[in-house]
Amino acid sequence: MAKELTLRAENYSQWYNELVVKADLAESSAVRGCMVIKPYGYAIWEKMQAELDRMFKETGHVNAYFPLFIPKSFFSKEADHVEGFAKECAVVTHYRLKNSPDGKGVVVDPDAKLEEELIVRPTSETIIWNTYKNWIQSYRDLPILCNQWANVVRWEMRTRLFLRTAEFLWQEGHTAHATKDEALKETEQMVNVYADFAENFMALPVVKGAKSANERFAGALETYTIEALMQDGKALQSGTSHFLGQNFAKAFDVRFATKEGKEDYVWATSWGVSTRLMGALIMAHSDDNGLVLPPKLAPYQVVIVPIYRNDDQLNAINAKVDELIAKLKARGISVKYDNSDNKKPGWKFAEYELKGVPVRLAVGPRDLENGTVEVARRDTLTKQVAQLENIDQYVAELLEEIQTSIYNKAKDFRTEMTTKVDTYDEFKDVLKNKGGFVLAHWDGTPETEQKIKEETKATIRCIPFDGEKEEGACIYTGKPSQQRVLFAIAY
Amino acid sequence: MAKELTLRAENYSQWYNELVVKADLAESSAVRGCMVIKPYGYAIWEKMQAELDRMFKETGHVNAYFPLFIPKSFFSKEADHVEGFAKECAVVTHYRLKNSPDGKGVVVDPDAKLEEELIVRPTSETIIWNTYKNWIQSYRDLPILCNQWANVVRWEMRTRLFLRTAEFLWQEGHTAHATKDEALKETEQMVNVYADFAENFMALPVVKGAKSANERFAGALETYTIEALMQDGKALQSGTSHFLGQNFAKAFDVRFATKEGKEDYVWATSWGVSTRLMGALIMAHSDDNGLVLPPKLAPYQVVIVPIYRNDDQLNAINAKVDELIAKLKARGISVKYDNSDNKKPGWKFAEYELKGVPVRLAVGPRDLENGTVEVARRDTLTKQVAQLENIDQYVAELLEEIQTSIYNKAKDFRTEMTTKVDTYDEFKDVLKNKGGFVLAHWDGTPETEQKIKEETKATIRCIPFDGEKEEGACIYTGKPSQQRVLFAIAY
Known part of the structure; x- marks a missing residue:
């Protein structure tokens, strides 16, 4: 067999890289960090898209399309957002090439410099809220429940096929609401849709929960997430849903006349999953012989x-x-x-x-x-x-039995690889010798989270929604805590 | 009615612009030349996509995804192609922003300049053939029948919603074949698929034919087209299928071992339709009260x-x-x-x-x-x-009757608006006073076509496939001609 794979136990990372290429899912392109998604890989992504799109429509959403480019100045309007997104990105500065003087190719035409540089969208909150401003006058125009299937670009320095690429495909939902409560419900609904999709189609058990402040989306007041466990004991964030409060409405001055005749800023959510799900699918189920696909997503x-x-x-x-x-x-x-x-x-x-x-x-x-x-x-x-x-x-x-069986296997693995610890020594020991999810008490401060991350590389994946309330002491500071949070070393 | 439209007879162009916005199909964005496709417009596009995608798959094609960016040097590899495409385009020169010295925004980081500029794809032949090089060794690897749904960017100076925008959505098929004959058959098959889609789903009668040398795709040996007639008597090119010969295989050195044990360059086609079809759909059927949608594509x-x-x-x-x-x-x-x-x-x-x-x-x-x-x-x-x-x-x-009736109405209009002329005076008279398609003899030279274009703005839309052979004299030079070609002023 020419296509023999490195064994997972030998080198998990190399096994993954080889599998993606040898199973004809994707490959690196001539452009740094950008992948080619090959027909077999794309067929799986199309199946994912079809199911997700159906689920979005069943929950009342419609698709639309917004521009690829975002004026640079838009990023400065929301303070946290610019820090999170506008730094490592592809910048369009010119709009024309011309023949090079030596006649052997083309060069950028210095006379065709844009007045304001354009950023290739890393995410579309800014351009979309700038658009929504014109769509929303009164509460009768709300809610707006749009989704977009699109490509986005984030200039990642270290890339891996599907898991972290400069360009990737995703969907991004952007909704606008008249009340905080409605926006929060939408945020929650969409993380539930993602969990439903992951569990019932990808056969991937996930933990639903809220991100800590450190790990929130840049510009969000709450980020809900689904976290999956890979076979090497590392966590993979597989989908996020953000409650954006009125931050983007304020940044882009999107106000509306309320039912009560007052004026208020609009409440926002955004939510997305990407081709990263392909990485999760591959890593969660496959073995030393190759891919294992759940029947519901197999081409x-x-x-x-x-x-x-x-x-x-x-x-x-x-x-x-x-x-x-x-x-x-x-x-x-x-x-x-x-x-x-x-x-x-x-x-x-x-x-x-x-x-x-x-x-x-x-x-x-x-x-x-x-x-x-x-x-x-x-x-x-x-x-x-x-x-x-x-x-x-x-x-x-x-086929039904296989779908269930793959799910149960992944779930059993996760159960086995989820450890409750009560001391920092135990915590470090589990991370070093076993890996997986670690449930531990935390004092709730960003400082403690940051120190734990620096010392162990583990981050808080989420504060689980279904975690039981339980009195305890932070493993790092000993301060009181009411609920264990989910730590792991993550992709 | 707040949403009353300008009448077509008064100002057709303004009627179109108003209709696109008032019927919630699309609107201009904050980025010059880029549109927002609104949910109602996007729902029509999704219906088009679904039917076309089904037709592509029924004819053996698969979907894949190739990078958004193309290294600048790739465009210099095919001489005609660089002239046609690499000039007016979006150029990425940097990959990072940083806080501006005044602290009030972000500026391009001069230290983050790319070694080689990246072009936002205006069409993907170059990056795809650079990829195919690694996929093709022998005739057993052929044919490759890939399609991609994607966004592309061409820096148009004068833009109109759907008809001509800097960014637009499209599909581009790129196929690789072992023989010239097979590639030609593919080129023909796909223009037939487009015609089938236009007539049976869009209710849009089209003329199928070959482009003259002047109007061919940059890098193609043959371009087949479907040409539709709008209500203002102007033609709209609605889809094209290109026979690329071995041009791109030679430019990217894509050779294969033939069945006979020799080596040859691979034969290529490419074919595409875009959100421009939305413009065609709107303009072909709608009236002074608004849109008229064929039932098969109505949201x-x-x-x-x-x-x-x-x-x-x-x-x-x-x-x-x-x-x-x-x-x-x-x-x-x-x-x-x-x-x-x-x-x-x-x-x-x-x-x-x-x-x-x-x-x-x-x-x-x-x-x-x-x-x-x-x-x-x-x-x-x-x-x-x-x-x-x-x-x-x-x-x-x-609904069936409406679908048929809309088609017949458009077809009757086209019949009425198609005129055979035998002299240049008649030709100019028809263009000036009636418009529409004009069937006339032409001597087959690019020079004559160019002169007619300069003097009348009319171009050869195509040399119709089903045009009867008929002895005649070129309306411009009097030189002999065997077939009438289809002239019109076009969008």
């Missing part, structure tokens, strides 16, 4: 490989497989039939294992005689012989 | 307005309408029920006419008694009373 759920010695056998198998495919498709199951003659079955088996196809069916001459088919599960790497007769129902049930 | 096909004097009446209507909506939805018909109490029926009627909703149903207390409903067609502005009993079937048939 094709079933691959069929014929086993034959001659054309007569192949023709007989093709005829049977045609029926089989029709039956599976009638149940909404997506199928690929690989009867290409330039690859051996063993090569194909390895290839589709690498690509994480949930179910593989192998059909040979003996199967035709016996009315059977060999069924292989990608997640457990187990095989069984099944009857061709009811194979469609068998596969449909198997 | 909602039916709007229902209750007519009532008191809450009892409204409650009774609501109950009936709930049944009605369920019946319509069961047939896959999209419906909006507007029972908002802060607008009068007359205001709502005008609003949904402006927005081009194909069918409007009005239900009042008398209708409940009689088991009827008032049905209004947007395209003809006619009303009829129909029985509530079979209203779902009635509406389903009506």
Whole structure:
């Protein structure tokens, strides 16, 4: 096998990098930090998009599109936001090239300098609130519930495919509300939508919670997050929903006439998930043989490989497989039939294992005689012989079982890798020797969080929504605390 | 009515600009030349995307994503391409901002200058062929049939919403083939897909044909196009498919081992349609009352307005309408029920006419008694009373009839506005007094085409595929010609 992977236990990071490339998900491009998302990887992203888009629409949102460029001055209008976003970014300064004097190429035309530089959007709060200003006069214009599917750019110095790239794809919801309460409910609703998507489609258990002040979005009063655990024991922030208060409305002077005839600033939220979810999906479930995809997001759920010695056998198998495919498709199951003659079955088996196809069916001459088919599960790497007769129902049930099983496996792993500690020594010991999520008491101050981060690299991933109230003492300062928070070393 | 439009006959251009804004399709943004696509406009674009994407996939294509940025040097590799595209474009020169010395904002950090400038893609042939180089070794790797949905930027000096904007949304297909013949067939297939989409979904009759050398895509050996006629008698190029020969393969050194064991450069095509189609859709069908949308692309096909004097009446209507909506939805018909109490029926009627909703149903207390409903067609502005009993079937048939009728109307208009001329005087007379498509003989030279363009502003829209062979003399030079070509003044 040319495509053998580094083992996870040997070098998890290298395993991930190789897997992304060898499974044809993405690759680095000629532009520093920008990736090419290859067709197989993009097909997974499209499935994610379709489900999320449906969920957004079911919760009353509509899509729109706002400009790629943002005038530089817009970033200075919200003080925290400029610190968080306007620094490492792509800056457009000119709008024309001209032939170079030596005639061998093009150079920037110095006469075509923009009066005000444009920033390639790192996130769109500023340009969108500048637009909303014209859309909102009265409470009757509210709420505005817009989402945008777009590319954004943040000039990251150290990049990794899907996890941290200069350009990435995402969706960003931006909503405007008449009351604080409604905006808070929206913020909460959307983190719930993300958790629902992660758990039910990605088969990824997540912890929902609020970010500490240090980890909040630049410009937000509250950031809610879903945090997932990867197989190497590191956390991955997988989606965030922000309550922005009236900060952006004040920065862009967006006021409205209230029902009571007064004037107030509009309340805002924003929320987003990105192609980073691809990284989470890959790292949460895959193994040393390659990808393991949950059936609900697999570009094709079933691959069929014929086993034959001659054309007569192949023709007989093709005829049977045609029926089989029709039956599976009638149940909404997506199928690929690989009867290409330039690859051996063993090569194909390895290839589709690498690509994480949930179910593989192998059909040979003996199967035709016996009315059977060999069924292989990608997640457990187990095989069984099944009857061709009811194979469609068998596969449909198997796909459901795989979806559940992958989720449960990830959940069991997370349970095992979540540790409660009561002292700082224990805390450091767990981080060093075990990793994973660590539940510990914290005194609630940014200073303590910062010191713990400096000394251990662990950050507060969130203050879990479902964490029980419990009297305790901060592991670092001994000061009183009412609830354990979730620490981890994160991507 | 606050939203009254300028009449088409008075000022067509102003009518268009007002309609785009008042029907909530799009608006200008704070960034010169960049538009905001509003939710109602974006919903139409999403419908277009969904149909096109389905058609691309049915013809074997897959989606992928390539970087937003292209290194400047890439544009110099294909000589014609750099002339056509690398000149008016957005240039990223820096990757960081810093606090300004006065503390009141941010300035570009001069220490963060890129070694090589990056161009925001105006089209992606260069970055994609630089990528394909690594994907293609042998004929077994071919064909590659990728499409990308993306934003692109061309620094246009004079912009108009949808028709010509600095940033626009589009899809660009980029395919790689082992033979010239296969690439030519792909080029042809895709212009046929575009024509099919325009005619069957947009209800827009188009002329398919080849571009003359002057009007070809920069870097193409052949450009096929679909050309539509707007109500003001001007042509709108609505989609193009390019046969790129081996130009980009040579520029980026993309060679492959052929089946016969030799080495050859790969053959290429590219093809695209953009949010410009929104402009075509709006201008082709709409009238002085607002948008006219073909049912297949309308965000909602039916709007229902209750007519009532008191809450009892409204409650009774609501109950009936709930049944009605369920019946319509069961047939896959999209419906909006507007029972908002802060607008009068007359205001709502005008609003949904402006927005081009194909069918409007009005239900009042008398209708409940009689088991009827008032049905209004947007395209003809006619009303009829129909029985509530079979209203779902009635509406389903009506929507089909509207789709066909809009198409036929546009086709009749085009027939009327297509003129054959045999002399240059006639040619100029038609352009001046009638407009539309003009079929005339041309000697086949770029020089003659250029002179005609300078003198009349008319360009050759295409050499129609279905044009009959006919001996004739060039209207400008009198030289012999075998086929009439299609001239028009174009957007």
